[in-house]
Structure formats: C-alpha cells, structure tokens
Amino acid sequence: MKKVNKILFPTDFSNNASNAFRFALPLADLLDASIQVVHAVFPEYETADLPVMTGQFTQAKMEAAEEAGKDFVEMGFVQVQNNFTFENVPEVDASIEIGTPVNVICNIAKRDEIDLVLMGTQGENHTLDKLLGTVASEVVEKAPCAVMVIPETASFKGINNVVFATDLEKADPYFIWETTRFLQPFDVVVRCVHIDKEGKSKRDHIVMEDLESFFEENAPDYQIKFYDIPGKSITDKLNEFVDVFEADMVIMHSPRRSFFNRLFHKSQTAAMARMSKVPLLVLR
Secondary structure (H helix, E strand, O other), rough: OOOOOOOOOEOOOOOHHHHHHHHHHHHHHOOOEEEEEEEEEEEOOOHHHHHHHHHHHHHHHHHHHHHHHHHHHHHHHHHHHOOOOOOOOOEEEEEEEEEEOHHHHHHHHOOOOEEEEEEOOOOOOHHHHHHHOOHHHHHHHHOOOEEEEEEEEOOOOOOOOOEEEOOOOHHHHHHHHHHHHHOOOOOOEEEEEEEEEOOOOOOOOHHHHHHHHHHHOOOOOOOOEEEEEEEOOOOHHHHHHHHHHOOOEEEEOOOOHHHHHHHHHHOOOHHHHHHOOOOOOEEO
8 A cells, every 4th residue: 555644533532432543643653644533423304393403403513523523632642642752743633524424434535535544443242233334344345445443442552563364366465565565664574364264265366385485585674474274264263363473453455346246245354343353454
C-alpha cells in the first residue's frame, strides 16, 4: 500500500472507540499522517408528524454529536500524552455526517481519497454479531481502501512482530512487499503463515518454498519468515499463531468482490475482524 497520509477514524463515542483512538494517535504520529474523525448520525424519522420537526430533531442530534466529538478528540490526546511523547503531533479534524455508519465511512473514504480506515470493534459478543456482522466487518468488506480494526483489549505498544496471513495466491508476493512498505517506520519481523485446510491448497497457487526463495533473493534485508501449518479453522489457527509468537498485528489481503459474490463467499477477513485478538490490517 502507498504511504499513509490520511487516516479516517469512525467513532460512536463508546469506550471501545476511545481505546481505538488511543491506538490511532501514536500510529499517526509515527506515520506522519493526519486523522479525520467522523461520527454518523441517523436521521430522525419516528414520532414526528411534520418534516420541520423531523429536521429539528436531526439538527439537535448533530449539534450534540459535534460537542461530543470535540470532547472525544481532546480526551484522546490527554490520555495518550500520559504515556507517549509525540514527534509529529497528528492533525485531527472532526466532522458529523448524516447516514448509516457503513455508508458514511465508505463514501468519505472514496470522496476524500483516504489511505486507511482505522476503527474499533467489540468482536462476536452475542448472537446478533454472528448473524448480521459488526460495522467493522462490513467496512472491511466494502471499503475502497485499507482498513485497520482494533480489538477492545488492544493498546499501542509499537509494531515489532507482524503476522501476514497468506493464501498462496499469485498476487501475494506483491502484497507482502506492500506490507513491508507500510511497516518501514518500524523495526519489524514479518511472519508469513499459510493455514492449509486439510491439504486443500489449489494446484495453481504458488508454493511456500518458492515464496520464501523469492524474498531471500530480492529482499534479503527484510526480516521475513515463512510458515505452512495445517488447520481446519483459519481464524482459530491464526489466533493460536498470534499467541505463540506474541504478534502485535495481523495483516490479510481481501480481494474485491461483487455484491452477489459476497452473498455466497464466506469472508475470512470479515470473520477475523470480529475474532482477532490483536489489531488487524486488511489490504485491498
């Protein structure tokens, strides 16, 4: 992915979002990027018989959200500065938009040429999450740019140990290369892991040994290690791998799919967005 200059940070002002914002601020500092904070307001329809009243209710919600946004940003800086000294204090702007969260996020990302959407997630805590998916997992599926999802328990401690989940697609060397470009500000070890579901790797996929040889010959200075392990559940095995190597982040590639393809294809990246124990970066 190209250098990250613009980060879009969606918030609902929850504790979860506050935690993710505390992650976003030092990351933006190290990447020398700006942050655009956005909150989506649902337009008010119920209980109002007159369009004028409906507009007034919506306007009141937006004004309240603007004040909440200012407090949210200010509190984030205060909390982070207790543990982090900025070198490049990020420029942060806050705005309020009318609409559903996923549509607002994706529209702004496209309109403003956002490089990275960064947001928090609570994971699969109840049945509705499993049936409908969280906002974060929908954004992972639909956003036009890279998306980073921050679990509710994650905190920023630097990025030194990264797991790249590969499906051994022919384009994966490119995405691993893009990963190293994104991680240039950090002194990082990248562990490329392929979860082989009962030996069902496709014949037209690349071989892990060839992938390893390619980077040994073309990028000897990068710290990249390769692992091929069996497993029935990709998300479970990835989380186990993360635990063993105490990874700071998981990186995955999500191909663009049409609406109908998404209906019939189970997305591993969306599932990982709900279940990852560490920050997840999804590349387009």
